[in-house]
Amino acid sequence: xxxxxxxxxxxxxxxxxxxxxxxxxxxxxxxxxxxxxxxxxxxxxxxxxxxxxxxxxxxxxxxxxxxxxxxxxxxxxxxxxxxxxxxxxxxxxxxxxxxxxxxxxxxxxxxxxxxxxxxxxxxxxxxxxxxxxxxxxxxxxxxxxxxxxxxxxxxxxxxxx
Numbered sequence: 001x002x003x004x005x006x007x008x009x010x011x012x013x014x015x016x017x018x019x020x021x022x023x024x025x026x027x028x029x030x031x032x033x034x035x036x037x038x039x040x041x042x043x044x045x046x047x048x049x050x051x052x053x054x055x056x057x058x059x060x061x062x063x064x065x066x067x068x069x070x071x072x073x074x075x076x077x078x079x080x081x082x083x084x085x086x087x088x089x090x091x092x093x094x095x096x097x098x099x100x101x102x103x104x105x106x107x108x109x110x111x112x113x114x115x116x117x118x119x120x121x122x123x124x125x126x127x128x129x130x131x132x133x134x135x136x137x138x139x140x141x142x143x144x145x146x147x148x149x150x151x152x153x154x155x156x157x158x159x160x161x
Contacts, residue, residue: 013033095142
């Protein structure tokens with residue numbers, strides 16, 4: 001039960017941070033209820049395991065470095081895609097690649113897959129076991145993923161250094 005409560009506290013804290021509604025009572029009640037519903041569904045689906053930490057992800061200082069880095073990657077990719085739309089001479093070479101993520105847990109692999117999809121010009125099309133299938137709009141985007149910087153940063157989030 002403590003894990004469910006900690007999950008709710010984390011969920012509601014994140015909701016407050018992302019919504020920015022601190023002074024509208026009705027919206028705060030909706031936030032409390034929606035976070036409670038999320039935790040209840042997670043508990044019923046047996047995602048919240050009482051023998052494990054509620055998030056299974058070490059929320060250490062590396063997350064403070066990861067979010068700004070990911071935001072910068074999103075901005076850079078947006079600018080690149082915008083340039084390619086404006087200038088038809090810039091090449092678009094759709095590429096499908098398979099990656100083997102180095103994350104140990106499912107949550108780490110999902111964060112990695114979602115980070116790829118959040119970056120414009122790349123989308124994770126499949127996450128099966130230990131492989132990711134990614135569609136990249138350009139060869140450069142695919143090469144950047146193959147270099148593995150995002151993979152290493154997400155592995156650090158798991159505490160894997």
